Every structure is written in structure tokens, then in C-alpha cells.
Amino acid sequence: MVIPIQSIIPCFQGSGYDIWSSKMRTLFISEDLWELVDMGYIEEEISKNAIRDVRKKDAKALFLIQQAIAENIFPQISKATKSKEAWDALQIEYQRTTKVATQDGDGSQTNIKTMVDIVYEAAAMGDIKILEEIPESEFEVQLSPKHNTILHIASEFGQTDCVKWILELPSCSSLLQRPNMNGDTPLHLAAREGHLEVVEALINTAKQLPLDIETKTSSEKVMLRMTNKGKDTALHEAVRYWHSDVVKLLIEEDPDFSYGANDSGTTPLYMAAERGYRDVVKIIIDNSTSPSYNGLMGRTALHAAVICNNQEITKMILGWKSDLTKQVDENGWSPLHCGAERGCDPTIVGELLNIDKSVAYLTIKDGNKTALHIASFHHHTKIVEEIVSHSPGCREQVDDKGNNAFHFAMMKKGDDDYYIHSYFRNKWLRTRGLVNEKDAQGNTPLHLLSCYQIRDVGLLWRHQVDKKAYNNEKLTAYDMTLRAKENVSAKRIQEQFEWAMPGNTSMAMEKSMKKLKKETESKEYKEKYTSELRKQGETHLIVSALITTVTFAAGFTLPGGYKEDDGKAILSKKAAFGAFVVTDTIAMVSSLCAVFLHFFMTMRKDDEFLEKHLLWAFIFTMVGMGAMAIAFATGLYVVLPHSSGLSFLSCILCSCFFLSFVVEYCQFWRGTISDMVDKITSSLKKKKE
Secondary structure, rough: OOOOOOOOOOOOOOOOOOHHHHHHHHHHHHHHOOHHHHHHHHHHHHHHHHHHHHHHHHHHHHHHHHOEEOOOOOHHHOOOOOHHHHHHHHHHHHHHHOOOOOOOOOOOOOOOOOOHHHHHHHHOOOOOOHOOOOOOOOOHHHHHHOOHHHHHHHHHOHHHHHHHHHOOOHHHHOOOOOOOOOOOOOOHHHHHHOHHHHHHHHHHHHHHOOOOOOOOOOHHHHHHHHHOOOOOOHHHHHHHOOOHHHHHHHHOOOOOOOOOOOOOOOOOOOOHHHHHHHHHHHHHHHHHOOOOEEOHHEEHHHHHHHOOOOHHHHHHHHHOHHHHHOEEEEEOOHHHHHHHHHOOOOHHHHHHHHOOHHHHHHHOOOOOOOHHHHHHHOOOOOHHHHHHHHHHHHOOOOOOOOOHHHHOOOOOOOOOOOHHHHHHHHHOOOOOOHHHHOOOOOOHHHHHHHHHHOHHHHOOOOOOOOOOOOOOOOOOOOHHHOOOOOOOHHHHHHHHHHHOOOHHHHOOOOOOHHHHHHHOHHHHHHHHHHHHHHHHHHHHHHHHHHEEEEEEEHHEEEEEOOOOOOEEEEEOOOOHHHHHHHHHHHHHHHHHHHHHHHHHHHHOOOHHHHHHHHHHHHHHHHHHHHHOOOOOOHOOOOOOOOOOHHHHHHHHHHHHHHHHHHHHHHHHHHHHHEEEEEEHHHHHHHHOO
């Protein structure tokens, strides 16, 4: 048999507003009225069917406030027509200038005493000797600017001994549930800072207090469930700042409480998941009987884990409550939709689909898009492949405008390293029916390629793609490129179409040749080409000058030195010495010729003249470079002892360089000669024509 309990309404006489408001808040919560009192309501935002019930509930809350204040205070709220107006009027008046009875007990009223600095510092530093000099009644009277009591401050700074000493005072047990201006109790502040021992002391003291008269709940649980102005409990604060040990203690003390959402719409489990706190998520799941998992915009903790791209937390939540894969937020987004948009790890997508493959067919409210459509739009190819490998049938789904995965892939520009033709690697996406499917306007994905100017040559050359398909306006994709606004991208796509479409190859080639000829004959092109030739000449000149300098110096510092009697070279009779002299001379003369050619190039601006002289200067420089390498090898060989391996090693290295030089040189001449032959052949053909 259930015995109904009549709620006792606390009466506010003008003193002790903080305690009275805390009790009233608990009463409002039990009657499901606190949201109206705290937040109020706007009639224009409420439907006509619900406005009557809201007004009725608000009138009930206003009546409770009127019944809970003395007659001398009632005039201050007599003009209030809503509960929030009355509540705010009392809060503004009495939370700022709270009145308490004087310590001499004569019943007179005085304003609160601002906490003096020495007391504030003593509470923060845990100096009990200074606090012992303060009368016990001052512990409730002295408040900081944010209405923190001495217990608040000691708890916030983690002074465990000081907190225990304060709580042992007979009249200070009421400070446990005393909120400050932000609605924070000492437990909120201790949990926020992660002071585990202080949290334990506060909870142990609350356990020794009698049951709350109004809620018939233990004082310990009342304190654990109290919320501040942001609707955060102490557990919310501990989770937010990743204090795992505090989280575990708080949950173990009240495992059956679900801990609802704060004013941001997030529960402790959701907060831990969205921040990637794997250990906190495990503590909440393992120690809570039925923790709430809701979050922002109707999302769940699984949404948060996927958005956070955390594979471990995702797997943990799926093992705890697998049916969350089907739960959607306010916009109809499932966790799979969120993962497809964010580009999360494909293994997470695989985990979601392994639990339930049907989530691949869920559509969001905006346009009936599936996760496959969203992943395709954002060019997340690996996620696209993961989805169709688990649920191949979802590839046939289209949105409310008839767009399939290929259509969506064409709608986003900007990813230069992304090519839609990569979809053809997947066996489920390479069919002609999919790539040539028409939307509501009759556009195939190829039409959208033209419309959004997506450059993908590989798609155009695919034999599965119908390049002659018509839309509702009887236009092909190529027709749309002709009508597009002229720009560089549109022109290139048009050229790609002309090359890829059957029967247009010769036309495209002729058009390209005309374009190339026009560009090469323009004045701007010639000026740019001449400038490039001069820049190359400057670089070659530096190399030629260096070779000339080095070989000139080597000619007068001969290896082995000179004879003292006649000044001739000591090693002149050696064959290697003769090779050194010859190759050094060739290197110097060749490089000197190159320098002269570069000098002549500065006197003319004709591009043909520059071309010819740059070519010969390059040849002379290459000859000088090869001769200098041989001179170096023969010079070392003639001075080093033949018995040592150094002379042979130097010759081998220089020979390797010389051979590579000869190969490159021959290839260069072969290309040059072939170009000359082509030019002569083409000129002869023109003459015959």
C-alpha cells in the first residue's frame, strides 16, 4: 500500500535565502515545474494545443512561490504574472543582500558580512588556527563575492583537514547543500577540481545526516543529485575535467540515479564519449545501473564516440547497448551518417554495420539522404566501399531528387586528388545502370560533371559511361559544357569531351593544333619564351665560367711540379700526363667557347638566334665538363703510386661519370637530330602540297 506524502512548503521570512531557494528548487523538481521557474516560457514558441497546459503548470509554480513567502515579502512579487518573474524578483533582492539573524539572538536583521581576506586566505590554505578564532555562527554569515562559504573555499582548494574540521562543527552541516551564486555546492567545486579526499569527506558527512523531510531521500543522495544553474551535478563536473577517480566514487555512491542532461543537453556519459575519455566511459557503463546517454541535438553517446573518431569507445558502447546504432538525432542522423560526414576510420563504419546492416538504409530528414550519399558527397571513398561491401543493396537508393551515389560524388568541387572513376574498382558500383541513372531532371552523373565542372578524364574514357544520354531538356553532357560560362576549367572539360567522344578525335586534334599555333604565334608567348631562354642562358653561363676558371688554373699548376734547371714539367714523359694536358685544354677551350656564345646572346632578342646559340653553348659546356672529368682522373693517376688502389679507384669513378655523360649526350643528340629530321620532313611535305 502506497501512502501519499504531503509536500511541506518551506516559508521564507527574509533570512536564509540560499537554504530556502535550495529547498524550493528541490520541490519544483519533484513537481516537474523547475524548468518553467528557471527558464520561463514564450507563448509564441509553443503550439496552440500545449499552451493551455503550460499556463496551468506555470500558475501552479507561481502559487507555490506565493505560499512559500511571508506576508511582508509578498508585495515584492504581487505584480508578477509568471513564476519566473516572481522567482527572479526574489533572487535579485535577497541573493545579493541576504539577511541573517544577528549573533546575539535578539531577532534583529543585518546584511551579510563580506568575507575578510584573512579568513578567505585561511580557508584556501587550510589554516585551521585562524579559523578557530572565528565564532561558529560566522561560518554561515561570511560570504565571498560569489556567495561562497568558508566550506566552499576549503573544498575548492582541496584542504581536506580543514573541510573535515568545519564539518565537525555542529551548526555547519547545513553548509553541505548550501549553493553559491552559481548554484554550486561545495561538492560541485571539489569534484570540478578533482579533490578526491574532499569529495569523500563531504559524502561521509552527508551520510550521517537524517533523511530530507521533503523528498524522503538520504541527504547524501540529495547532495549528489543537486544541480547548479547550468543543471550540472557534481558528476558532470568531474567528467568534464577528466577526474576518473572522482567519477568512480560518485557513481558508486548513487549507481541507480541516471544523471540527466544539463542545460547544454549533455549527460555525463555523452560528455565522456565526445571528449574521448575511454576510462571514464568504462567506469560509467560498468558501475551505473541505467546511465542516461543522451546528448546535444538528440544525439546519443554512440554519436559522440563516432564523431570523436574513437574506435575503442565506439566498440565499448556497442557492446553495452548495441541498439543505439538505430537511434537518430533531431535531424534523423544516425551514428553511421555522422561517421560518413566526418570521414571517420572505416573500421568504425564496419563496427556499426556488423551490428546491424539495415542502418545503411536509414535516411535523414533533409532530402532522404543515406550515409552512402553523404560519404560520396564528401569524397570519402574508403567509407563508400565499406558501406556497399556490407549492404550492397543501399547503392540503389536515391534521395528525394533522384540522386544516387555517383550524382553526389559530382556535386562537390575542390578535391584535386579525388577521381570519381575510382568507384569502378568496386564490383558493386561499376554497373552501367548506376553510372548512367537519371535524376528528377533527367541528368546523369556525367551531366553533373559538366554542370559542376569536375575534371575527371578517367570517367569520360570509361566504356560504361553513356556520353550521348539526354536530360529532360534534350541536352547531352557535352551540350552543357558548350553552354557553360567560359573559364579555364570549362574549356578544359570541353576539350576532354571532344577527345573522349567517338568520332571527335580528329576534330579535337585539329582544334588543339590550331590553339597551339595561335598561342605560339602570339606576342605575349614570344616574350615569355625569350625570357625563359635568357634565364637558362644565365644559368649555363655560370657553369661555363666555373669550368673555364678551374681548367685554366690546372694548366699552370701541373701535377708533379717543374724541374729546377730548365722549368719543364717533371712528369712530361708520362702518357697519363699527356692525356691530362690534352683533356684540360679541351675543357678550357670548350667552356671558353660557351662563354663567348652566351656573351653574343646578350646582343640579340630574336628567339631563333637565342635558341640556336643556347643549344651550341650547351654542347660546348657538356664537352668541357666531360673533358674536365677525364683531366682530373689522369692527373691523379700520374701522381699516385700505381701499386696502391687509389689511382685505379679514381679512374673507375671518373670513367663511370664519363660513361653516363656519353649516354646522356647521345640521347640528347638523338632527340635533337630527330627533331631536325621531323622539321625537314614536314617542310618538304608542305612544299609538295
